[in-house]
Amino acid sequence: MTDYWLSKFIYDLQKPGAIPEYRADRGKVIARYPQLEPEVVQALLSDDVAFLAPRVNAYLLRYYFGFAGMSDEKFLAALHAMQPGTVSKEEAGETSHG
Amino acid sequence: MAEFVGAFAASHAPLIARDWDKLPAASRDIITADFRELGKRLTAAKPDAMVILSPDHWTNFFLDNLPSVCIGVGDSHDGPPEPFMKDFPRSIAGHAALGRHIAATALNDDFEPSISHRMALDHGFCIPLQKMELARLPRIVPIVVNDLEPPMPSIKRCFAWGKLLAKAIASYPEKLRVAVFATGGLSHSIGEPTMGAIDEAFDRDCIKAFQKGDEGPITALLDARMEAAGNGTHEVRNWVIAHAAAGSRGFDLIDYRNMPEVYVGCGWASWSA
Numbered sequence: 001m002t003d004y005w006l007s008k009f010i011y012d013l014q015k016p017g018a019i020p021e022y023r024a025d026r027g028k029v030i031a032r033y034p035q036l037e038p039e040v041v042q043a044l045l046s047d048d049v050a051f052l053a054p055r056v057n058a059y060l061l062r063y064y065f066g067f068a069g070m071s072d073e074k075f076l077a078a079l080h081a082m083q084p085g086t087v088s089k090e091e092a093g094e095t096s097h098g
Numbered sequence: 099m100a101e102f103v104g105a106f107a108a109s110h111a112p113l114i115a116r117d118w119d120k121l122p123a124a125s126r127d128i129i130t131a132d133f134r135e136l137g138k139r140l141t142a143a144k145p146d147a148m149v150i151l152s153p154d155h156w157t158n159f160f161l162d163n164l165p166s167v168c169i170g171v172g173d174s175h176d177g178p179p180e181p182f183m184k185d186f187p188r189s190i191a192g193h194a195a196l197g198r199h200i201a202a203t204a205l206n207d208d209f210e211p212s213i214s215h216r217m218a219l220d221h222g223f224c225i226p227l228q229k230m231e232l233a234r235l236p237r238i239v240p241i242v243v244n245d246l247e248p249p250m251p252s253i254k255r256c257f258a259w260g261k262l263l264a265k266a267i268a269s270y271p272e273k274l275r276v277a278v279f280a281t282g283g284l285s286h287s288i289g290e291p292t293m294g295a296i297d298e299a300f301d302r303d304c305i306k307a308f309q310k311g312d313e314g315p316i317t318a319l320l321d322a323r324m325e326a327a328g329n330g331t332h333e334v335r336n337w338v339i340a341h342a343a344a345g346s347r348g349f350d351l352i353d354y355r356n357m358p359e360v361y362v363g364c365g366w367a368s369w370s371a
Contacts, residue, residue: 002161004161007160007161008160008161011156011160014156014157014179053289053290053291057156057246057247057289058288058289058290058293058329059155059156059246059288059289059329060156060289061289062288062289062293063156075293076293076294079289079290079291079292079293080291080293082291083291083292
């Protein structure tokens with residue numbers, strides 16, 4: 001389901017000067033969009049690709065994580081982890097067995 | 099009367115511009131050679147004006163206002179806003195009269211496009227224009243086709259748009275040589291869980307279908323498989339419009355390359371007049 005305000009927030013980050021400001025202080029820019037749901041804000045602040053992906057056009061999602069400074073490699077890894085049948089490290093038991 | 103002088107198509111990918119210096123030398127050579135060949139063919143057609151079909155990558159339009167088809171009817175248009183396209187001209191000459199004529203012809207034939215008197219032409223329009231290294235850019239009529247956000251025009255409707263373009267060019271009342279240029283495709287997936295996947299089998303079937311030319315098999319192929327080939331694959335709609343504008347014949351592939359380094363199954367082609 002498309003989240004209009006999340007989409008609008010990302011779309012507006014294309015404006016000149018917006019990216020450096022966002023990278024310097026995400027909270028300050030996000031605060032201008034009180035319509036954003038708290039869980040969406042949390043996902044923005046924590047770079048949660050899987051949470052945001054179903055809520056926004058895929059091109060805007062890519063733009064957002066580029067604007068936020070995430071590398072292509074990390075973005076791709078997060079996306080690929082969402083594919084059906086992909087097992088997370090936690091599910092595979094690769095953590096907390098030390 | 100105006101004359102249709104050929105149709106042309108090429109893929110675009112932001113990494114062709116943004117990461118040009120980071121691409122393998124062999125990839126740069128292929129991309130350069132194929133765009134040069136396309137530019138050579140376009141130059142040989144001697145167009146005075148060019149209708150360019152591209153998606154809008156959230157540059158002019160947003161969810162507030164998302165036309166299926168928008169025709170640029172201005173005397174000039176803005177260059178690409180993307181920082182990685184900053185070397186491209188900031189202003190691009192439009193052919194306002196031809197744009198208005200296409201819009202009027204469309205409305206008279208029961209199509210309802212939106213119009214724009216000034217568009218910002220993003221990398222979709224401008225990467226092919228830049229990489230073809232044209233000595234002279236014809237005045238353009240940019241047409242945005244919604245290939246990005248559902249609902250999108252059907253393939254059947256894209257064929258109808260291509261035929262409409264051919265009719266509009268043929269009925270333009272002044273002597274003018276007009277080319278049609280499609281940008282985008284072939285298969286690619288952007289920002290999806292499948293990002294980076296290229297469906298080469300689909301791309302090659304698509305090319306074969308354009309070579310055969312018939313509308314029915316192209317429509318059947320795209321309706322059945324385009325969605326699964328990745329969200330960027332929807333840009334093949336622009337190739338369909340160019341194909342129909344050329345009378346669904348004369349397709350000539352310059353090259354096809356599966357290029358994961360730019361995330362796109364890249365194609366370059368032309369249609370004879």
